[in-house]
Amino acid sequence: MASLTVSSITNGDVRTHFVSTAAVNWVILQDDSGVTLIDGGYPGHASAVVESLTQIGSAPEEIRGALLTHAHVDHLGGIAALRRGHSFDVFADPEEVGHARRDFLEQASPADIARIAYRPSVLRWLSEIVPLGALDKSGIADALPFTDLSALPGAPVAVPTHGHTRGHSAFVVGGGEVAVTGDALVSGHMISTVAGPQCLGHVFTHDxxxxxxxxxSLAALDATVVMPGHGPLLRGDIAVFVEQALT
Structure with a gap:
């Protein structure tokens, strides 16, 4: 099982849990009605998702719905695998639903990766993610477009951040304190040569x-905690992190 770390923030009755692994992160929103899962790692992370739920005193049976920041295999895969044994709806931005259903695939191809595979960090990354199911092209055939998410545990608010994929979405939670930024804004990556707020390399980004x-656009948020799809949790003014990522 992948090694994971859970960092938690409480705002009122909502507990927001940032689950970090070496390869990718996901987020769990928890209140008295159950949990909302935001992303779920690679297919091979399904057992780690269950372990992260156990660590916060929950279980897959308490998932009331899952949200995708986007439908790349390292964010969708664990959710798809988990749903083979558990029933819950999966939602994405309306522009991302086709990607989640695999009507089309919008991620780096083997040819794209081959062009950067001479770098030792890329080879190390591949050795980590291929066993986790990085080559799996399965989708979630019944993924649904989200509208109002207020009924889900944690009452997440979607923030359109199209670009990394055509329907990428961030989410604001915890009364606006926390921004879950997926792969639009990250704080590190296994092949990145820098640490801190950044955008993923061009090979991974659609537009x-x-x-x-x-x-x-994220600079307009009031968030003081950023939970990215890759890299460590960030605490501070999100506008400062945005400036650093775009410099």
Whole structure:
């Protein structure tokens, strides 16, 4: 099982849990009605998702719904695997639903990765993610477009951040204190040469200018905690993190 770390923030009756692994992160929103899962790692992370639920005193049976920041295999895969044994709806931005259903696939191809595979960090990354199911092209055939998410545990609010994929979404939770930024704004990656707020490399991003515009828009949020799809949790003014990522 993948090694994981859970960091938690409480705001009123909502507990927001940031689950970090070496390869990718996910977030769990928890209140008295159950949990909302935001992303779920690679297919091979399904057991780690269950372990993270156990660590917060929950279980897959308490999942009331799952949200995708986007439908890349390292965010969708664990959810798809978990749903083979558990029943819950999966939601994505309306522009991302086709991607989640695999009507099309919008992620780095083997040819894209081959062009950067000479770098030792890329080879180490591949050795980590291929056993986790990085080559799996399965989707979630019944993924649904989200509208009002207020009925889900934690009452997440979607923030369109199209660019990394055509329907990428961030989410604001914890009364506006926390921004879950997926892969629009990250704080590190296994192949990145820098640490701290950044945008993922161009090879991973569908529309680089659109993603940069989306990240810039995040500066208007009041969040003081950023939970990214890759890298460590960030605490501070999100506008400062945005400036650092776009510099």
């Amino acid at each position: 680089v200018p659109a993603n940069e515009d989306a990240v810039a």
